[in-house]
Amino acid sequence: MLFLYNLGIRFYHFLIIIYQHFNPKAHLWLQGRKNLFEKISKEVDPNSPSIWFHFASLGEFEQGRPVVECAKESYPAHKIIITFFSPSGYELRKNYKKADHIFYLPLDTNKNAERFVQLINPSLAIFTKYEFWYYFYNELNQRNIPLIVISAIFRESQPFFKWYGGLNRKLLSFVNHFFVQDENSKKLLSGINIHSVTVSGDTRFDRVAENAGNPKTFDEVQSFCADAKVFVAGSTWPEDEKIIAALFGQYPSWKFIIAPHEIKEEKINSLIGMAGSSVRYSRLKNTTETNPQVLIIDNIGMLSALYQYADIAYIGGGFGVGIHNTLEAAAFGVPVIFGPNYQRFREARALIERRAGFTIKNAADLNAIMMKLQEPSERGRAGEMAKLYVETEKGATGKIMEYINILIH
Template structure:
């Protein structure tokens, strides 16, 4: 199986290399790793004690960020090292001030893993949610460096729990401790004789609660919204935007703030073409107060605002549910507003929790969206669902503290 794994890694690199000639993301992936070991050797002090945090992408970074920032705050003698696998994480957070070193993760080969650990020499490693790399895990274990997985979540369909998942189970055996989101994940691990598991919950609850408490203010957005009820649509894809366009026509008394998942020119133009002429304005072009009365759809054509935009909403719509899966629903729920999303949410415990709490609503088509929006016109119903969303987030907090309490001995005495 290891031969197949290594072959798969090689094929993955070959495909990325081919695509990088005409795909921006693939180009960033390749170029970001060019001369990477040379840069690490120049920048990283191998003598300094450090904690290595690895994130697949931006979502995992935000999920693990509360733990990262608490480690930095409580243990300032440690340097913090961050790696990303995806350009969508690295490119947006490469200048993040809360870490000492930020790099792409070299591809998972035996040579790369040995070289990376040799150059960085971390005292412990913390991976978030579901990043599993055979050679890195093996090298960490060989060097006696503790490895922790935080906010982990496991499902029966994963290879770890299949007859053919021997190599995958070997990876899990090399983790020092698992902090998982729910009891089902703990049970699945125990069923394959992995017992070093703590149900801590999801650190995203801590992150979104912190974000809601210190949300950035956007004067232009506030001006645009005025006294109108507002639907904030986050991380939307074309299928979502078709539905939003229908709502904008159906509810002329509402304003719509839409943050597309992709802000390429052709994507924004495609969305505008779905709307009635003249009702949309881009955030970058909205610079006159009188325009607040002329337009009903504000398109956010930049990156970085979404997590604070939900404060202006009476209702949130989260995109991605008609594709690979919904985006961050908790970010919106933290502002105590009801959340609507598409049908593909089965892998997301928080979405299921929102539905159970009657604070979230899954829709499969335009008719179902129209139905829930009609219900949300009722102030009493909307207030009830909003309160349930806020309560869910507040009750879900605490995972960061559980993890830090467990890591205290290791961080205070790194030789243990």
């Protein structure tokens, strides 16, 4: 099985080399890893105590961010080292002030893992959710460096729980402790004789609650919204946008803010073509459009704060591989709507159960929910339930920090 794992890693690397000529992210993935070990050896003192956090991408970073910031505050003598697998995480957070060092994660090979861990020599390693790399885990284990996985969630369909998953199970055995999101994950791990498990919940709840408590404000957006009711659609894809566009004419007194998942110029122009009376955010200050109905966000980084202006939120991705982050909107006490592909997301199912979230299959479903939420009492009740759900699920960061305190002290 290890042979197949190695083959898969090398094949992935080969594909990245091919795709770099067509895909900007693949190019960044390769460029970011050039001369990486030389950079690390110049920047990091392996004799200085440090905590290594690894994240797949931006979403996992935001998920683990409360733990990063608590660790930074609790252990000022320790350097904070962050690695990313994906360019979409590294490029957006490479200047994050709470970290002392930020790098790409090298490809998971035996030699890379040995050299990387030797160069940074962390006191503790913390991985988030789904990031399982055999050689990095093995190297940490060989060096007796504690490894914990936070906000993990497991499903019966994963290889860890299949007859052919011997290597996957061995990988999990290298972890000192798992902090999982739910009881089912603990039960699954117990079934393969892994018992160093705490049901802590999801650190995203701590992150979104913190964001909602002190959000960044945007005067231009506030002026755009004025006294109108506001529909904010975040991380949208073309399938989402087609059905949202039907609402513009049906609800002329509402304002709409659309933050697409991709902000390529052709994507923004396509949205402008759908919207009619619209303006992109970068031109909002100087627009000649009189009272535009639709604001199109043409940058990355604003979305989590934009939900403060929403009366209703729509979360994109549900007509593709899966919905994006519903909790950022829920934390502001906003009812959320999303497409049909939500079953893998525990928080989406919970919001539906509480009648704070609503799923749709087409434009007619979206219009029906919009009509229902025109009633202030219905909209208010759904929003209150959304906020209450986030509030009751907070606390994962504190449980994780209690364990870290034992390890470091």
